[in-house]
Amino acid sequence: xxxxxxxxxxxxxxxxxxxxxxxxxxxxxxxxxxAPIHRAASTxxxxxxxxxxxxxxxxxxxxxxxxxxxxxxxxxxxxxxxxTTPERLELLQRHRIAVVAQLAEMQASLAAxxxxxxxxxxxxxx
Amino acid sequence: xxxxxxxxxxxxxxxxxxxxxxxxxxxxxxxxxxAPIHRAASTxxxxxxxxxxxxxxxxxxxxxxxxxxxxxxxxxxxxxxxxTTPERLELLQRHRIAVVAQLAEMQASLAAxxxxxxxxxxxxxx
DNA sequence: CTAAAACCTCGAGTGCACTCTAAGTCAAGC
DNA sequence: GCTTGACTTAGAGTGCACTCGAGGTTTTAG
Numbered sequence: 001x002x003x004x005x006x007x008x009x010x011x012x013x014x015x016x017x018x019x020x021x022x023x024x025x026x027x028x029x030x031x032x033x034x035a036p037i038h039r040a041a042s043t044x045x046x047x048x049x050x051x052x053x054x055x056x057x058x059x060x061x062x063x064x065x066x067x068x069x070x071x072x073x074x075x076x077x078x079x080x081x082x083x084t085t086p087e088r089l090e091l092l093q094r095h096r097i098a099v100v101a102q103l104a105e106m107q108a109s110l111a112a113x114x115x116x117x118x119x120x121x122x123x124x125x126x
Numbered sequence: 127x128x129x130x131x132x133x134x135x136x137x138x139x140x141x142x143x144x145x146x147x148x149x150x151x152x153x154x155x156x157x158x159x160x161a162p163i164h165r166a167a168s169t170x171x172x173x174x175x176x177x178x179x180x181x182x183x184x185x186x187x188x189x190x191x192x193x194x195x196x197x198x199x200x201x202x203x204x205x206x207x208x209x210t211t212p213e214r215l216e217l218l219q220r221h222r223i224a225v226v227a228q229l230a231e232m233q234a235s236l237a238a239x240x241x242x243x244x245x246x247x248x249x250x251x252x
Numbered sequence: 253c254t255a256a257a258a259c260c261t262c263g264a265g266t267g268c269a270c271t272c273t274a275a276g277t278c279a280a281g282c
Numbered sequence: 283g284c285t286t287g288a289c290t291t292a293g294a295g296t297g298c299a300c301t302c303g304a305g306g307t308t309t310t311a312g
Contacts, residue, residue: 011288021289022271030269042278044289057242060235068269089246092239099236106232109186110225113218116183120215137258147259148301156299168308170259194299 007038007046017055024055031072032058034079064099133164133172143181150181157198158184160205190225 010021019027028037034054040046047055061071074091077084136147145153154163160180166172173181187197200217203210 009288020271023269025291026270042289043291044278057238060238062269063231064235064239085246085249089243089250092243092246096236096239096243099232099239103229103232103236105189106225106229109190110222110229112183112186113190113222113225117215117218117222120211120218123211124215135258146301149299151261152300168259169261170308188299 006049007040008048008052010045010047013047013052013055016052017059019055019059027055027058027068030068032068032075034075061095064095065102066095070095132175133166134174134178136171136173139173139178139181142178143185145181145185153181153184153194156194158194158201160201187221190221191228192221192224196221 008016010024013019013024014021017024027033033051035051037045037047037051058071058075061074062068070091074088077088077091134142136150139145139150140147143150153159159177161177163171163173163177184197184201187200188194196217200214203214203217
């Protein structure tokens with residue numbers, strides 16, 4: 001059984017997502033959260049599993065170079081509800097194309113680096 | 127036959143490399159060039175084919191997120207001559223590992239995005 | 253010869269994404 | 283009950299990589 005509504009502190013979320021607590025607060029201020037982060041009987045943030053899931057996906061978007069402004073756009077759409085699904089789909093599809101292009105360029109660059117390495121390796125063993 | 131020593135203006139190099147003229151001057155100031163860029167009977171820069179080849183490789187390093195400071199390190203080594211080959215090889219090998227990791231992360235992120243897209247696509251057609 | 257376009261240097265400005273600081277509040281262990 | 287460490291906010295600071303602007307010179311086309 002999964003714990004029904006486990007609450008996580010900011011440092012626990014930081015650890016799980018690889019982001020710093022500073023960055024988590026910054027993202028929240030920037031309007032990137034899907035829902036307001038719950039405060040646990042105090043002023044301290046208490047993240048839900050859903051929050052962590054979203055933050056994890058968010059970092060997937062960020063790590064593929066989607067600017068924060070566009071992550072916010074996506075979050076804004078998601079907050080507006082089900083009927084923005086087509087827009088979100090389109091945003092993701094556009095981004096997908098960019099990611100595929102990035103992958104191709106990175107692979108080409110890796111090939112160039114590998115080529116150079118092989119030239120150097122040859123020279124040092126010779 | 128290849129033209130023996132074609133001279134290119136900064137805007138021609140900009141066009142060929144995809145960098146702006148501003149960026150080319152900036153890179154030069156930052157010490158990233160292998161050799162001083164020749165000036166053609168005037169104050170204007172005249173790039174050689176070798177320069178362009180290096181700039182192209184340099185952009186491969188940059189596009190795989192090698193910081194400018196490390197590109198400079200590499201260029202500094204290259205300028206010091208043949209006997210820095212081992213250091214350059216090591217730098218490239220270290221970077222290669224980082225690039226492979228980036229590729230893996232990007233592929234994982236692409237998979238996550240694709241998964242989300244498939245959920246959305248299902249919902250919009252349903 | 254002249255006008256427009258391309259180039260030059262130096263230094264300042266920009267945008268992005270954090271990252272940190274200060275001054276305080278809250279929670280957990282002893 | 284007190285101390286220690288984690289948390290809070292608001293706002294300032296940082297680092298990186300460009301990017302631009304001003305003011306001037308050089309090249310090129312007519």
